[in-house]
Amino acid sequence: MNIYEIITERIIERVEKMIENGDTANWLCPWQRLGLPKSYITEKTYSGINLWLLESGYYLTWNQYLDIKKKNPDVNLKKGSKSHLCVYFNHQEIEDEETGETKKVPYLKYYRLFESGDFENLPPKDKLIEYEHEEHTDIDEFLSAYAENADVKITIKKSDKAYYSPLYDEIVIPKPSMFPDYNSFVAVATHEIVHSSGGKKRLNRIKDDFREDETYSKEELVAQMGSSLLCFLLGYDTADTVNNDVNYIRGWLSHLKDNTRELVSAGAHAQRAVDYIMNIVKQ
Numbered sequence: 001m002n003i004y005e006i007i008t009e010r011i012i013e014r015v016e017k018m019i020e021n022g023d024t025a026n027w028l029c030p031w032q033r034l035g036l037p038k039s040y041i042t043e044k045t046y047s048g049i050n051l052w053l054l055e056s057g058y059y060l061t062w063n064q065y066l067d068i069k070k071k072n073p074d075v076n077l078k079k080g081s082k083s084h085l086c087v088y089f090n091h092q093e094i095e096d097e098e099t100g101e102t103k104k105v106p107y108l109k110y111y112r113l114f115e116s117g118d119f120e121n122l123p124p125k126d127k128l129i130e131y132e133h134e135e136h137t138d139i140d141e142f143l144s145a146y147a148e149n150a151d152v153k154i155t156i157k158k159s160d161k162a163y164y165s166p167l168y169d170e171i172v173i174p175k176p177s178m179f180p181d182y183n184s185f186v187a188v189a190t191h192e193i194v195h196s197s198g199g200k201k202r203l204n205r206i207k208d209d210f211r212e213d214e215t216y217s218k219e220e221l222v223a224q225m226g227s228s229l230l231c232f233l234l235g236y237d238t239a240d241t242v243n244n245d246v247n248y249i250r251g252w253l254s255h256l257k258d259n260t261r262e263l264v265s266a267g268a269h270a271q272r273a274v275d276y277i278m279n280i281v282k283q
Contacts, residue, residue: 007229008267012260014246019258025251027244030184031174032128034160040116040125046086053085056160058125059113074121083112117158133182143189145281152196162188164195166206171196186236187227194226197273205269217255221266222273224248229274
Protein backbone atom coordinates (compact mmCIF):
# COMPACT_ATOMS: atom_id res chain seq x y z
CA MET A 1 0.00 0.00 0.00
CA ASN A 2 1.51 3.37 -1.03
CA ILE A 3 1.28 6.60 0.95
CA TYR A 4 -1.61 7.87 -1.21
CA GLU A 5 -3.65 4.78 -0.38
CA ILE A 6 -2.82 5.00 3.32
CA ILE A 7 -4.00 8.64 3.57
CA THR A 8 -7.11 7.93 1.46
CA GLU A 9 -7.99 4.94 3.64
CA ARG A 10 -7.65 6.99 6.82
CA ILE A 11 -9.89 9.73 5.43
CA ILE A 12 -12.52 7.14 4.49
CA GLU A 13 -12.32 5.56 7.94
CA ARG A 14 -12.85 8.92 9.68
CA VAL A 15 -15.83 9.83 7.49
CA GLU A 16 -17.37 6.38 7.97
CA LYS A 17 -16.99 6.80 11.73
CA MET A 18 -18.76 10.16 11.57
CA ILE A 19 -21.65 8.57 9.69
CA GLU A 20 -21.80 5.68 12.14
CA ASN A 21 -21.89 8.09 15.11
CA GLY A 22 -24.43 10.34 13.42
CA ASP A 23 -22.04 13.30 13.57
CA THR A 24 -22.80 16.37 11.46
CA ALA A 25 -20.14 18.18 9.46
CA ASN A 26 -18.98 21.59 10.62
CA TRP A 27 -16.71 22.95 7.90
CA LEU A 28 -15.27 26.41 8.60
CA CYS A 29 -14.38 28.81 5.81
CA PRO A 30 -10.63 29.31 6.36
CA TRP A 31 -10.41 32.88 5.02
CA GLN A 32 -12.10 36.14 5.98
CA ARG A 33 -15.38 36.81 4.22
CA LEU A 34 -15.86 40.30 2.84
CA GLY A 35 -19.62 40.37 2.44
CA LEU A 36 -21.71 41.77 -0.40
CA PRO A 37 -20.57 44.54 -2.79
CA LYS A 38 -21.42 48.03 -1.50
CA SER A 39 -21.23 51.68 -2.46
CA TYR A 40 -18.21 53.37 -0.88
CA ILE A 41 -20.18 56.61 -0.43
CA THR A 42 -23.61 55.41 0.76
CA GLU A 43 -22.56 51.95 2.05
CA LYS A 44 -25.73 50.56 0.46
CA THR A 45 -25.51 47.03 -0.93
CA TYR A 46 -25.82 46.55 -4.68
CA SER A 47 -28.65 44.21 -5.58
CA GLY A 48 -30.09 42.07 -8.35
CA ILE A 49 -27.84 41.09 -11.22
CA ASN A 50 -25.10 43.33 -9.80
CA LEU A 51 -24.40 40.60 -7.22
CA TRP A 52 -23.23 38.51 -10.18
CA LEU A 53 -21.35 41.35 -11.86
CA LEU A 54 -19.47 42.63 -8.80
CA GLU A 55 -17.27 40.86 -6.30
CA SER A 56 -17.23 41.74 -2.61
CA GLY A 57 -15.87 45.14 -1.69
CA TYR A 58 -16.65 48.86 -1.90
CA TYR A 59 -17.09 50.69 -5.22
CA LEU A 60 -17.01 54.27 -6.50
CA THR A 61 -18.10 55.93 -9.72
CA TRP A 62 -15.64 58.14 -11.57
CA ASN A 63 -17.49 61.28 -10.47
CA GLN A 64 -17.47 60.16 -6.84
CA TYR A 65 -13.72 59.68 -7.11
CA LEU A 66 -13.31 63.21 -8.53
CA ASP A 67 -15.39 64.66 -5.65
CA ILE A 68 -13.17 62.89 -3.10
CA LYS A 69 -10.03 64.04 -4.91
CA LYS A 70 -11.09 67.68 -4.60
CA LYS A 71 -10.89 67.35 -0.81
CA ASN A 72 -7.99 64.90 -0.77
CA PRO A 73 -5.64 65.38 -3.77
CA ASP A 74 -3.49 62.46 -2.60
CA VAL A 75 -6.19 59.98 -3.62
CA ASN A 76 -5.26 58.57 -7.03
CA LEU A 77 -6.54 55.79 -9.25
CA LYS A 78 -3.82 53.17 -9.68
CA LYS A 79 -2.43 52.77 -13.17
CA GLY A 80 -3.95 49.82 -15.01
CA SER A 81 -7.11 49.67 -12.88
CA LYS A 82 -10.16 48.36 -14.72
CA SER A 83 -13.74 49.47 -14.21
CA HIS A 84 -16.63 47.14 -13.45
CA LEU A 85 -20.09 47.13 -15.00
CA CYS A 86 -23.07 48.02 -12.79
CA VAL A 87 -26.66 47.83 -14.03
CA TYR A 88 -29.44 50.21 -13.01
CA PHE A 89 -33.10 49.26 -13.49
CA ASN A 90 -35.94 51.82 -13.38
CA HIS A 91 -39.23 52.89 -14.99
CA GLN A 92 -39.95 55.85 -17.22
CA GLU A 93 -43.40 57.38 -17.61
CA ILE A 94 -44.47 57.66 -21.26
CA GLU A 95 -47.75 58.99 -22.64
CA ASP A 96 -49.53 56.65 -25.04
CA GLU A 97 -50.13 58.60 -28.29
CA GLU A 98 -53.37 56.77 -29.05
CA THR A 99 -55.07 56.73 -25.65
CA GLY A 100 -53.33 59.64 -23.97
CA GLU A 101 -52.79 57.45 -20.92
CA THR A 102 -49.52 57.51 -19.05
CA LYS A 103 -47.79 54.20 -18.67
CA LYS A 104 -44.57 53.09 -17.03
CA VAL A 105 -41.96 51.53 -19.30
CA PRO A 106 -39.04 49.67 -17.72
CA TYR A 107 -35.52 50.42 -18.89
CA LEU A 108 -31.97 49.43 -18.07
CA LYS A 109 -28.96 51.68 -17.77
CA TYR A 110 -25.41 50.82 -16.91
CA TYR A 111 -22.45 52.68 -15.52
CA ARG A 112 -18.90 51.86 -14.53
CA LEU A 113 -17.48 51.43 -11.05
CA PHE A 114 -13.99 51.20 -9.58
CA GLU A 115 -13.18 49.01 -6.59
CA SER A 116 -11.94 50.98 -3.58
CA GLY A 117 -8.75 48.91 -3.51
CA ASP A 118 -7.84 50.39 -6.91
CA PHE A 119 -7.17 53.78 -5.32
CA GLU A 120 -4.06 55.01 -3.55
CA ASN A 121 -4.53 56.80 -0.19
CA LEU A 122 -8.27 56.15 -0.09
CA PRO A 123 -9.32 55.50 3.54
CA PRO A 124 -10.42 51.85 3.79
CA LYS A 125 -14.03 51.05 4.64
CA ASP A 126 -13.77 47.39 5.42
CA LYS A 127 -12.22 46.05 8.58
CA LEU A 128 -10.28 43.33 6.82
CA ILE A 129 -7.35 42.10 8.88
CA GLU A 130 -4.17 41.68 6.87
CA TYR A 131 -2.42 38.63 8.32
CA GLU A 132 1.33 38.55 7.91
CA HIS A 133 3.04 35.30 6.94
CA GLU A 134 6.68 34.50 6.41
CA GLU A 135 7.76 33.94 2.82
CA HIS A 136 6.95 30.52 1.39
CA THR A 137 8.99 30.32 -1.79
CA ASP A 138 8.25 26.60 -2.10
CA ILE A 139 4.53 27.27 -2.55
CA ASP A 140 5.15 30.27 -4.79
CA GLU A 141 7.31 28.08 -7.02
CA PHE A 142 4.77 25.24 -6.90
CA LEU A 143 1.93 27.52 -8.03
CA SER A 144 4.05 29.18 -10.73
CA ALA A 145 5.29 25.86 -12.10
CA TYR A 146 1.79 24.40 -12.20
CA ALA A 147 0.32 27.49 -13.86
CA GLU A 148 3.03 27.51 -16.54
CA ASN A 149 3.34 23.78 -17.22
CA ALA A 150 -0.37 22.99 -17.03
CA ASP A 151 -1.22 26.15 -19.02
CA VAL A 152 -3.82 27.39 -16.55
CA LYS A 153 -4.31 30.92 -15.19
CA ILE A 154 -3.98 31.32 -11.41
CA THR A 155 -5.28 34.61 -9.97
CA ILE A 156 -4.61 35.41 -6.30
CA LYS A 157 -6.52 38.45 -5.09
CA LYS A 158 -8.75 39.90 -2.39
CA SER A 159 -11.85 37.79 -2.95
CA ASP A 160 -14.75 36.22 -1.11
CA LYS A 161 -14.52 33.18 -3.35
CA ALA A 162 -12.12 30.41 -4.22
CA TYR A 163 -12.95 28.50 -7.40
CA TYR A 164 -11.85 26.94 -10.66
CA SER A 165 -13.71 28.08 -13.78
CA PRO A 166 -13.76 25.37 -16.49
CA LEU A 167 -15.16 27.95 -18.93
CA TYR A 168 -12.22 30.35 -18.57
CA ASP A 169 -9.75 27.71 -17.36
CA GLU A 170 -8.85 29.95 -14.42
CA ILE A 171 -8.19 29.36 -10.74
CA VAL A 172 -9.10 32.17 -8.31
CA ILE A 173 -7.76 32.06 -4.74
CA PRO A 174 -8.10 34.65 -1.92
CA LYS A 175 -4.83 36.36 -0.95
CA PRO A 176 -2.70 34.62 1.71
CA SER A 177 -3.10 37.69 3.94
CA MET A 178 -6.82 36.88 4.23
CA PHE A 179 -6.00 33.57 5.96
CA PRO A 180 -5.12 33.55 9.67
CA ASP A 181 -3.21 30.31 9.00
CA TYR A 182 -0.97 29.94 5.92
CA ASN A 183 -1.54 26.16 5.84
CA SER A 184 -5.21 26.88 5.14
CA PHE A 185 -4.22 29.01 2.16
CA VAL A 186 -2.26 26.05 0.78
CA ALA A 187 -5.23 23.74 1.41
CA VAL A 188 -7.57 26.03 -0.54
CA ALA A 189 -5.06 26.54 -3.36
CA THR A 190 -4.46 22.79 -3.77
CA HIS A 191 -8.21 22.13 -3.70
CA GLU A 192 -8.71 24.40 -6.71
CA ILE A 193 -5.64 22.99 -8.45
CA VAL A 194 -7.10 19.48 -8.18
CA HIS A 195 -10.32 20.81 -9.73
CA SER A 196 -8.32 22.28 -12.61
CA SER A 197 -6.58 18.95 -13.22
CA GLY A 198 -9.97 17.68 -14.41
CA GLY A 199 -10.15 20.25 -17.22
CA LYS A 200 -10.68 19.09 -20.79
CA LYS A 201 -7.06 19.61 -21.87
CA ARG A 202 -5.77 17.74 -18.83
CA LEU A 203 -7.41 14.64 -17.28
CA ASN A 204 -10.82 15.51 -18.79
CA ARG A 205 -12.61 14.53 -15.58
CA ILE A 206 -14.98 17.51 -15.51
CA LYS A 207 -17.79 17.02 -18.01
CA ASP A 208 -20.43 19.37 -19.38
CA ASP A 209 -22.86 18.34 -16.60
CA PHE A 210 -20.34 19.51 -13.98
CA ARG A 211 -22.87 21.76 -12.24
CA GLU A 212 -25.50 19.05 -11.73
CA ASP A 213 -25.80 18.31 -8.03
CA GLU A 214 -24.60 14.70 -8.02
CA THR A 215 -21.72 15.30 -10.44
CA TYR A 216 -20.64 18.44 -8.59
CA SER A 217 -20.72 16.62 -5.24
CA LYS A 218 -18.49 13.85 -6.60
CA GLU A 219 -16.01 16.37 -7.97
CA GLU A 220 -15.88 18.15 -4.60
CA LEU A 221 -14.97 14.85 -2.95
CA VAL A 222 -12.16 14.36 -5.49
CA ALA A 223 -10.84 17.91 -4.99
CA GLN A 224 -10.80 17.74 -1.21
CA MET A 225 -9.25 14.29 -1.02
CA GLY A 226 -6.67 15.36 -3.59
CA SER A 227 -5.98 18.51 -1.58
CA SER A 228 -5.32 16.38 1.52
CA LEU A 229 -2.76 14.33 -0.42
CA LEU A 230 -1.06 17.41 -1.85
CA CYS A 231 -0.89 19.16 1.52
CA PHE A 232 0.80 16.07 2.95
CA LEU A 233 3.31 15.92 0.11
CA LEU A 234 4.05 19.63 0.40
CA GLY A 235 4.37 19.48 4.19
CA TYR A 236 1.41 21.74 4.96
CA ASP A 237 -1.00 19.32 6.62
CA THR A 238 -1.93 20.05 10.24
CA ALA A 239 -4.51 18.66 12.64
CA ASP A 240 -6.74 21.68 11.96
CA THR A 241 -6.59 21.44 8.16
CA VAL A 242 -7.10 17.66 8.24
CA ASN A 243 -10.13 17.99 10.53
CA ASN A 244 -11.60 20.65 8.26
CA ASP A 245 -10.94 18.42 5.23
CA VAL A 246 -12.85 15.55 6.83
CA ASN A 247 -15.77 17.83 7.72
CA TYR A 248 -15.88 19.17 4.17
CA ILE A 249 -15.85 15.66 2.70
CA ARG A 250 -18.54 14.50 5.13
CA GLY A 251 -20.74 17.43 4.11
CA TRP A 252 -20.51 16.69 0.38
CA LEU A 253 -20.98 12.96 0.88
CA SER A 254 -24.35 13.71 2.49
CA HIS A 255 -25.46 15.00 -0.94
CA LEU A 256 -24.78 11.48 -2.22
CA LYS A 257 -26.86 9.82 0.52
CA ASP A 258 -23.74 8.90 2.50
CA ASN A 259 -22.77 6.30 -0.10
CA THR A 260 -19.23 5.57 1.11
CA ARG A 261 -18.43 3.72 -2.11
CA GLU A 262 -18.22 7.18 -3.65
CA LEU A 263 -15.27 7.88 -1.35
CA VAL A 264 -13.33 4.96 -2.81
CA SER A 265 -14.04 6.22 -6.33
CA ALA A 266 -13.15 9.80 -5.37
CA GLY A 267 -9.94 8.60 -3.73
CA ALA A 268 -8.86 6.84 -6.91
CA HIS A 269 -9.54 9.96 -8.99
CA ALA A 270 -7.73 12.09 -6.39
CA GLN A 271 -4.63 9.92 -6.57
CA ARG A 272 -4.56 10.16 -10.38
CA ALA A 273 -4.99 13.93 -10.13
CA VAL A 274 -2.15 14.30 -7.62
CA ASP A 275 0.17 12.13 -9.73
CA TYR A 276 -0.63 14.32 -12.73
CA ILE A 277 -0.10 17.56 -10.79
CA MET A 278 3.21 16.51 -9.25
CA ASN A 279 4.53 15.28 -12.60
CA ILE A 280 3.46 18.54 -14.26
CA VAL A 281 5.17 20.64 -11.58
CA LYS A 282 8.44 18.68 -11.92
CA GLN A 283 8.67 19.21 -15.70
